Amino acid sequence: xxxxxxxxxxxxxxxxxxxxxxxxxxxxxxxxxxxxxxxxxxxxxxxxxxxxxxxxxxxxxxxxxxxxxxxxxxxxxxxxxxxxxxxxxxxxxxxxxxxxxxxxxxxxxxxxxxxxxxxxxxxxxxxxxxxxxxxxxxxxxxxxxxxxxxxxxxxxxxxxxxxxxxxxxxxxxxxxxxxxxxxxxxxxxxxxxxxxxxxxxxxxxxxxxxxxxxxxxxxxxxxxxxxxxxxxxxxxxxxxxxxxxxxxxxxxxxxxxxxxxxxxxxxxxxxxxxxxxxxxxxxxxxxxxxxxxxxxxxxxxxxxxxxxxxxxxxxxxxxxxxxxxxxxxxxxxxxxxxxxxxxxxxxxxxxxxxxxxxxxx
Numbered sequence: 056x057x058x059x060x061x062x063x064x065x066x067x068x069x070x071x072x073x074x075x076x077x078x079x080x081x082x083x084x085x086x087x088x089x090x091x092x093x094x095x096x097x098x099x100x101x102x103x104x105x106x107x108x109x110x111x112x113x114x115x116x117x118x119x120x121x122x123x124x125x126x127x128x129x130x131x132x133x134x135x136x137x138x139x140x141x142x143x144x145x146x147x148x149x150x151x152x153x154x155x156x157x158x159x160x161x162x163x164x165x166x167x168x169x170x171x172x173x174x175x176x177x178x179x180x181x182x183x184x185x186x187x188x189x190x191x192x193x194x195x196x197x198x199x200x201x202x203x204x205x206x207x208x209x210x211x212x213x214x215x216x217x218x219x220x221x222x223x224x225x226x227x228x229x230x231x232x233x234x235x236x237x238x239x240x241x242x243x244x245x246x247x248x249x250x251x252x253x254x255x256x257x258x259x260x261x262x263x264x265x266x267x268x269x270x271x272x273x274x275x276x277x278x279x280x281x282x283x284x285x286x287x288x289x290x291x292x293x294x295x296x297x298x299x300x301x302x303x304x305x306x307x308x309x310x311x312x313x314x315x316x317x318x319x320x321x322x323x324x325x326x327x328x329x330x331x332x333x334x335x336x337x338x339x340x341x342x343x344x345x346x347x348x349x350x351x352x353x354x355x356x357x358x359x360x361x362x363x364x365x366x367x368x369x370x371x372x373x374x375x376x377x378x379x380x381x382x383x384x385x386x387x388x389x390x391x392x393x394x395x396x397x398x399x400x401x402x403x404x405x406x407x408x409x410x411x412x413x414x415x416x
Contacts, residue, residue, distance in 0.1 A: 107243030335361035361399025
């Protein structure tokens with residue numbers, strides 16, 4: 056039978072993935088991933104850690120969880136040593152007469168025990184009530200907090216302007232918490248990110264590092280880390296006219312045409328990113344639109360003349376303009392760069408229109 060470690064390694068290599076690739080996608084340290092593939096569980100603080108990371112790793116590799124856990128349990132049973140005295144123990148030397156006497160005495164003792172047990176059995180006596188635990192409220196004074204919480208406990212987190220309350224709801228197969236953005240489900244070893252506030256500049260990462268499934272008595276060890284994103288400042292300027300005498304140096308020309316036409320800006324987000332935009336030169340525009348996007352989300356914006364946008368992390372989004380059925384990918388900036396830019400039509404002195412990207416100061 057193929058070992059569990061070989062199965063994990065073989066599937067990962069068949070998918071063309073390195074341990075660093077898997078670690079970046081699952082937030083599991085490569086040290087733990089390597090330990091799982093080498094079946095070295097001694098590096099984990101406790102067995103729940105190993106099981107939690109093993110399930111997350113197998114889910115990422117699209118393996119059958121029941122099959123993986125069956126291999127894990129079989130291996131743990133095989134690793135248990137058999138005491139030497141069990142292997143060397145010979146047949147009992149107790150004489151048959153003594154064995155019979157022992158059996159008779161045991162039967163008599165059992166009968167007496169049952170009699171006294173029934174005689175002293177309490178009638179409808181309820182168990183003593185357990186003292187009710189009072190929920191605890193913690194205040195996150197800095198950008199990091201780690202506590203063992205129990206259902207009903209809460210954490211107060213300071214946002215940009217207000218204080219927000221997160222409540223630990225329950226422990227089942229996974230954890231359930233109430234946040235300002237609704238309830239979230241958190242599994243062992245998993246990390247989720249939620250917005251704190253309405254502007255999208257503050258976010259909170261929550262991770263569960265230790266708990267026993269379906270057992271609330273031991274609580275759960277939770278880690279909270281707050282992060283403030285750089286704010287996007289879009290200059291307050293009047294909409295510029297479409298005509299200019301020449302396209303200035305540094306302006307990115309995406310497409311040129313004898314006449315302007317409607318176009319679509321498509322943004323595909325590769326990581327967490329705050330994105331703000333507004334339609335230019337149109338009477339029916341709805342003002343600024345802004346949203347905090349996560350990985351794998353996308354947005355499409357159609358305009359006639361131009362779009363003004365702000366991006367909190369330029370490398371976190373892939374941009375492309377779609378004009379007349381043709382697609383033109385382009386980049387707005389680098390990693391961690393906060394940008395404000397216009398994507399709009401301009402007309403030069405030769406009466407040629409160009410869709411250009413202009414970075415705003």
